[in-house]
Amino acid sequence: MAFMAAALLASCSDKDNDYSGDFGQIKVPDTRQLEQTVTANDTQTARGVTFTTEGAWTSTIAEKTRAEAPDWIGISPDHGDAAGSYTLKITLQPNDSEESRTATIVINCGTSKIEITVTQEGTDNPVEPMPANRITRIESRQQTIRNSGDSDPERWTSTSHFAYDDAGRLTSYEWDDTPENTDNAMDEVLRISYPDAKTLKLSAETTESPEKESYTVTLNDAGRAVAARSDDGPERWTFAYDGNGCCKECTYEGDETHYYPRTVCRWSGNDLTGLDIYREQDLDFSYEFEYHTDRPNTPALCNLDLNALLFDVCPDIEDADFFMGSVLSGIGRLGNRSAHLTNTNPDESVFVVEQLPDGSFRRFRVLNERIEWKQVDGRITEVIWSQEVECFLEKDGKETVIPEQGYKETETHRIFY
Template identity: 30%
Template sequence: MQFFFKMTKLKKSLFLALLTIGVAMASCSDGDDESSKTIEQTGGTQTTQTVFADETTLNNGIKFTATEAWTATITEVATTKAAAGRVDWVELSAYSGGAGEFTLTMTLQPNLTGQSRKAEIRIVCGDTTIVIVIEQKGTKEDGTTPESPDGPDVSTDKLITKIDIDNYTHIGEFDGTDIVDFTYDDQKRLTKMVITKEDETSEGEKITTVSTIVFTYDNDKVSYEQTDVEDGVTSPYKPTGSITLDENGRAVSGTGRDYEYKDKVEEYTFTYSLEYNADGYLERSVRVEDADSEEERLTWSNGNLVSVWWGDGYGTSNPDAIDRAQYGSVLNKTNLDLNWIIALNSEGFDFATGDTNSMFPMLGYTGKRSTNMVEKIIAWTGAPKETFKYVYITNDDAFPVSITEYYNVAMPNEQTDWVKDNIYRVTYNK
């Protein structure tokens, strides 16, 4: 935050200084002079908006004009003596911006609690603040409570056998194709993934790297080991992962080994534990690496993983580091959970299940999966920012056959600028 600030020459200077301060204060005040406001609501935006429990959008959104940079925050309005908590049932299309005219859209999760809930949206621009209160009723318009949806009907016969990944540069130019092949045993368990990549050096030399990940199953344990071969030379560094399952077939603890490639290769190992809620969804993970312990807290709504808290942020406007996911109508029913290996692409989601390679959630060992496929990721990068979005093409059976990933190259305070990042082309055994 920047602060700007002997008839004798001394008296004249003092008068001018006071006049300058008065003008500066007036320009940022929230008084009756409408022309001095740095932010104003437009388009008839109501300061109080109410929806029913099954409504997930507000038609007109929040419209305003700002004369300088602004930030938006959402807080729960406490309806009991309990303290207000973080809000995971309302999302804004943007949380910051510069000068200009804006329309913020709101996405709400269905209210399955049976109780009304309120959230307060504060948009701050300079010394001017506008406040919008959103109330979501505990019932639908007919007075009934929405029911929690059943999980997706996951395929056991239609198996993913191959994914071709078309890569693009930061300016959207095609940059080669990676290939991932999948092999299964007679129990339709994944036993091997082979990832083939071709890179080009600055001298134009082609380098092919083949990474083979082998999975083993032993009663209440599942493990994997990765072997990399670069231009025919096998790497001595082999990332590994292993989990222990409970009586419900869910991972409750795990270990792993991986490497950091800096000036020299550094090996590190880690352990983690996983906890589930009464509905069978993963709600907490704790990862320990050396003497450091990192906690992640996952929030689910309407059968989908909508956010992960992964640390403290900074300041009053960004007190928590929270990555968020928004979902569309495409069902998440492929035999491998593609959300985890394609769409849940941010630092918070990477560490949410303990192993950043996400092999075990892909296999379905971390509790119930999300009902739908992710459409957008809003990652915390010092402030919330729309980071990735996904566009799906499905076949006649509603299985994804193409997933296009777009990356937002804009800075947090700029308008979104989507650039094609990857296209995933999915092949099935039938």
């Protein structure tokens, strides 16, 4: 109704070139801004939307074809705390589909509202959509080869299984580190249910313990997690977002022994480029992330965020007992995913193993880390992570490399749809 009123007002004003619109507690100087069309590759509308409100205002974004908020469009700012003049910036993800798509942005102030319709045209070279992008299984194997050559390579394998409901939502994530066993028991199982549009329920169990851990996740109007809590204890996570739908901060409370209760996320160019980990009020350490700029990471190519599920490249809390950040990011509930596939597996680049009797420290340092993503017809089919680890002794500021104590690690993940 608001948009129809805007269109009528605009048509009546064509004669004198007055396109202004009065919607009660919201004033729009140019109602032509309320309907915008962009091409498939545009990541920002050419025009913002300027309006004036008589009080605080909020916003929602919706599509007619889905109940959840679309993840391809965002606005900044997404709310205002006081009366004033505002200019809305609209950002978009490229449209990989042949079909155009339309979202409606609703601005509410008191009893008044305006509706902004944004249509993004389809591409001439579409990427095939669901269900071709839905992951059903990941087979993983890890190998460690020591430079000394005095032992057989260490090997470890696992298989992950994924199940979905009729709406395409993930309902279970089962992980088995011994796929050759005969009892078919999964070592870890995460089950996900959807009681209503504002709630997720997570249930985690292992074959080693009869006890289940359960969590309740609260979602905002855009379908993003804003809070999560343990149903059986005091643990609680909270998540905050910027105007573009990117998670900007994670906090944790409830466990008195937890050293790192706060993480601040740094974003650049639609990629999560770093995490700053705080201990009490002070910055303790940071992770930096790098990406393959020629490898897009979009839901159209892969329904789950493998950056998060395989490498923890996502907003998260350090050393929490439950990997809430990677789980919620992996299933698309922690705001925007990074636009590209990672070339980083965050870990300590230098770590201490022990202090020797002579006062020196035996340390290890990561060298030549890389992640290779293999794709067939746009879909990710295999991921190979590798790194070399160098051993050295450090004493009085001097380092002595011990080549025979170094090793090489490789992880290979095969993706099935």
